[in-house]
Amino acid sequence: MSNYQLLPxxxxxxRLEDIGSDANSTNDKLSWAAIFVCAFCTIINILVTIRxxxxxxxxxxxxxxxxxxxxxxxQDIDSLRRPSQFIGLDKIHRNATSGSTSFVNFPLLMAQIxxxxxxxxxxxxxxxxxxxxxxYPELGQMIATSSISTILQFRALDYGMELCELSIKTPxxxxxxxxxxxxxxxxIYAIPQKKRLYANSLSYANRPVRGELIxxxxxxxxxxxxxxxxxxMDEIYTFEVACKNTETEECILRWTQDKEHESFPAIFVTQxxxx
Numbered sequence: 001m002s003n004y005q006l007l008p009x010x011x012x013x014x015r016l017e018d019i020g021s022d023a024n025s026t027n028d029k030l031s032w033a034a035i036f037v038c039a040f041c042t043i044i045n046i047l048v049t050i051r052x053x054x055x056x057x058x059x060x061x062x063x064x065x066x067x068x069x070x071x072x073x074x075q076d077i078d079s080l081r082r083p084s085q086f087i088g089l090d091k092i093h094r095n096a097t098s099g100s101t102s103f104v105n106f107p108l109l110m111a112q113i114x115x116x117x118x119x120x121x122x123x124x125x126x127x128x129x130x131x132x133x134x135x136y137p138e139l140g141q142m143i144a145t146s147s148i149s150t151i152l153q154f155r156a157l158d159y160g161m162e163l164c165e166l167s168i169k170t171p172x173x174x175x176x177x178x179x180x181x182x183x184x185x186x187x188i189y190a191i192p193q194k195k196r197l198y199a200n201s202l203s204y205a206n207r208p209v210r211g212e213l214i215x216x217x218x219x220x221x222x223x224x225x226x227x228x229x230x231x232x233m234d235e236i237y238t239f240e241v242a243c244k245n246t247e248t249e250e251c252i253l254r255w256t257q258d259k260e261h262e263s264f265p266a267i268f269v270t271q272x273x274x275x
Contacts, residue, residue, distance in 0.1 A: 085159075103161070105269040106259035109153035110140035111199040113207050116147045122199040137258065142241065142267060144186060144253035149242035151207070152267065153197055156231040160275035164231035166214075166239065171264045172222035177256035179265060184249040185218040188227070191238040210240060219253070231271070241267070 111122040122141075127134035142150050156164060166188075170181065193208040217225035231237060243251035257266040 101161075101273045102270055103158075105154055105157055105164075105271055106138075106257075107140060107152045107154055107267065107269075109151065109197055109199060110142065111151050111197070111202050112141065112143050112148050113151060113202065113204040114148045115204050118204040121201060121203050124200060140257045140259065142253065142255045142257065142265070144182070144241050144243045144251065146243055146245075146251060149240055151191075151197060151202060152239045152241065153193075154237045154239075154269045156233055156235050156237065156269075156271065158271065159233055160273055161271040162231055162233065162274045163228070163272040164237070165226050165228045165270045165272070166267070167224060167226040167270060168217065168219065168267045169224050169264050170219055170221055175255070175265065178254060180252050180254040181219045181221070182243060182249075182251040182253045184246050184251050185216045185244050186251070186253060187213060187242050187244050188215045188217070189240040189242070190214050190229075191240055193238040194236050196236060197238070208238060214239075216244060231269075237269075 114120055125136060125139065127136045144150060154164075154166075156162070171179075189210045190212045191208050192211045197208070214227050215225065219225070229237075241253070243253065255265045257264070259266075259268075
């Protein structure tokens with residue numbers, strides 16, 4: 001009887017199945033790890049964003065945002081030092097016969113304060129929906145009554161334009177927006193306030209102290225009133241327009257001005273060349 005010998009069993013397919021199963025298990029672990037890392041980073045980013053924007057709705061990134069988790073507000077930016085951009089320009093020789101130049105400077109703030117509502121602030125203007133998105137028109141409200149006055153601020157601009165003229169100009173024709181002139185004269189005060197004021201925080205209760213009375217014009221149709229003063233580049237100049245206290249005549253002043261189209265009536269500053 002012949003001897004038989006068992007042939008070796010080929011376990012290659014089984015070994016391949018084991019290797020494939022191990023690879024799938026490793027891939028599953030890596031996928032779950034990646035998902036966990038992404039979820040963790042997303043949660044951290046959300047928490048940082050919420051904390052950094054909790055101080056103010058007007059938040060800007062800053063160099064220290066990652067350390068303080070809070071950006072710079074509009075007030076912080078406005079309080080930064082504004083160095084001259086024209087260093088040494090006064091040493092350049094100029095033609096003395098060059099003509100005088102001027103430009104119109106519209107107020108950066110027109111806000112109302114009300115003695116009868118001492119803690120009320122000016123409501124923000126609503127935007128207008130257009131085909132290119134929400135647009136905030138450059139409109140300013142001038143209102144003065146027996147209890148309401150308007151605070152204005154201007155920033156003197158540009159180099160060598162340091163002669164300023166505060167003006168009120170009224171039209172002869174009826175403007176697009178409501179336009180009411182008072183019968184009695186109004187009062188215009190210069191306010192010694194050199195820091196920016198903000199409509200969303202300015203009220204009668206925290207109003208700046210009045211300074212010099214610079215005019216008491218009686219406003220008429222197609223009229224102009226002006227007051228000239230020296231101004232320095234980048235300085236802020238503050239004024240208040242109010243009704244004169246009178247028991248015989250009612251005082252109501254109201255108009256809306258659009259600085260984009262230079263429409264009238266309007267209150268503005270004209271800056272003239274001084275070099």
